Amino acid sequence: xxxRKSQAKPPPSANLDVKPANKLxxxxxxxxxxxxxxxxxxxxxxxxKKEEAKNPxxxxxxxxxxxxxxxxxxxxxxxxxxxxEDGLGLSVDVERIKKQxxxxxxGWNKPLEHPDDQDDSDDQDEVDSMLAxxxxxxxxxxxxxxxxxxxxxxxxxxxxxxLPSATERATSPTQSTKSTNLSLAPEAxxxxxxxxxxxxxxxxxxxxxxTSLNSTLHNEAKALTDLFPNSQYIRRTAHRYSHKFSLKEIxxxxxxxxxxxxxxxxxxxxxxxxxxxxHLPKGPMFHFTISNWVDGxxxxxxxxxxxxxxxxxxxxxxxxxxxxxxxxxxxLFPPQPDIEGRQVVTLHNQRDYIFVxxxxxxxxxxxxxxxxxxxxxxxxxxxxxxxxxxxxxxxxRFTLKLRRIDKGIQRASGQEWEWKAGMEKQRxxxxx
Numbered sequence: 398x399x400x401r402k403s404q405a406k407p408p409p410s411a412n413l414d415v416k417p418a419n420k421l422x423x424x425x426x427x428x429x430x431x432x433x434x435x436x437x438x439x440x441x442x443x444x445x446k447k448e449e450a451k452n453p454x455x456x457x458x459x460x461x462x463x464x465x466x467x468x469x470x471x472x473x474x475x476x477x478x479x480x481x482e483d484g485l486g487l488s489v490d491v492e493r494i495k496k497q498x499x500x501x502x503x504g505w506n507k508p509l510e511h512p513d514d515q516d517d518s519d520d521q522d523e524v525d526s527m528l529a530x531x532x533x534x535x536x537x538x539x540x541x542x543x544x545x546x547x548x549x550x551x552x553x554x555x556x557x558x559x560l561p562s563a564t565e566r567a568t569s570p571t572q573s574t575k576s577t578n579l580s581l582a583p584e585a586x587x588x589x590x591x592x593x594x595x596x597x598x599x600x601x602x603x604x605x606x607x608t609s610l611n612s613t614l615h616n617e618a619k620a621l622t623d624l625f626p627n628s629q630y631i632r633r634t635a636h637r638y639s640h641k642f643s644l645k646e647i648x649x650x651x652x653x654x655x656x657x658x659x660x661x662x663x664x665x666x667x668x669x670x671x672x673x674x675x676h677l678p679k680g681p682m683f684h685f686t687i688s689n690w691v692d693g694x695x696x697x698x699x700x701x702x703x704x705x706x707x708x709x710x711x712x713x714x715x716x717x718x719x720x721x722x723x724x725x726x727x728x729l730f731p732p733q734p735d736i737e738g739r740q741v742v743t744l745h746n747q748r749d750y751i752f753v754x755x756x757x758x759x760x761x762x763x764x765x766x767x768x769x770x771x772x773x774x775x776x777x778x779x780x781x782x783x784x785x786x787x788x789x790x791x792x793x794r795f796t797l798k799l800r801r802i803d804k805g806i807q808r809a810s811g812q813e814w815e816w817k818a819g820m821e822k823q824r825x826x827x828x829x
Contacts, residue, residue, distance in 0.1 A: 615795070626704075638808050673685070701791070702755070707755070710742070722751075730742065741758065752796055797829065798818075803815065
């Protein structure tokens with residue numbers, strides 16, 4: 398007679414889809430399923446690896462087909478011209494619009510082809526297509542009953558090849574990390590912000606850095622004086638015997654003393670929370686929030702900056718709003734840097750977050766384990782046999798996010814603004 402215990406326990410040959418009543422056996426069964434799934438995946442990976450070792454083209458096709466489709470690659474653009482009235486509220490790739498206009502002008506300037514040559518080419522195409530179609534019909538009649546499996550495989554391959562890759566699905570032809578060309582600013586931006594896009598060479602920047610009232614961020618403000626050249630830090634206090642000047646009064650004071658910009662570092666819980674950039678003498682005023690502040694002393698292997706004027710690199714500012722944001726940062730750095738200092742300040746925009754980094758590129762000797770530098774022809778580059786270039790971060794590092802652009806200098810009430818964040822709720826639509 399069969400016992401109840403033997404009835405509850407499934408036989409060893411039973412399928413893994415059986416769900417036993419015992420909790421411990423369910424756990425063991427779940428572990429078996431996971432191990433079986435991992436082993437099948439591992440066997441499939443090794444099988445693909447062996448096939449790709451024999452045929453390298455398979456690996457190239459797989460890598461081209463399996464590019465991950467991230468939010469950056471699904472970026473959405475607005476359909477509008479570059480010279481729109483309200484360009485700050487639109488997400489338009491200015492560089493792509495300029496390229497399209499140049500291609501249209503080149504197309505209009507091209508000479509027209511002779512009509513007789515066009516007719517001959519059309520006739521030749523028709524003849525070729527007829528020949529190809531007749532050959533295909535003959536082949537189908539001969540092998541109609543034998544190639545059912547091959548046709549199914551071909552249709553599967555054609556369906557797979559017809560699917561657009563991630564690169565083709567990307568809406569913008571340009572790369573995500575590309576240096577910004579501020580000379581492509583639309584005419585509407587130049588007329589709206591004439592002080593940010595001057596026709597003549599701008600003067601050497603002179604920056605006044607201050608904080609909010611009763612701030613404790615004195616070390617962070619002094620670190621900003623190292624980041625921005627030709628800058629000076631002045632404390633603000635709310636003591637009862639002190640003068641509690643407003644930002645408008647401070648901007649007027651700075652403009653009378655030939656300052657070109659005022660930076661106000663905001664504080665929250667004794668940490669930097671915001672940065673206001675006032676372009677003198679009459680604005681505009683940019684409001685940023687600060688996150689992930691790291692002092693230079695906390696960076697492993699950090700260096701100590703010098704008083705040399707650094708180079709400025711602006712990456713991935715492509716919309717009209719991004720070009721205006723890049724222009725305000727360009728006004729904070731001298732147009733002619735000191736190359737001897739080898740210092741670089743990089744502002745990289747990604748998903749509307751501006752990553753601020755400060756480096757010094759250094760030259761060192763080549764290690765034995767490193768490969769030699771080669772040129773475009775694949776030969777070793779002359780003059781760089783035993784030299785390597787590296788980067789040393791100086792700090793500070795932090796992340797900015799643009800929140801608002803005011804027309805003028807901030808007031809207590811009734812102020813007007815050019816652009817304000819939070820107007821767009823679509824995740825795939827970025828403003829910068």
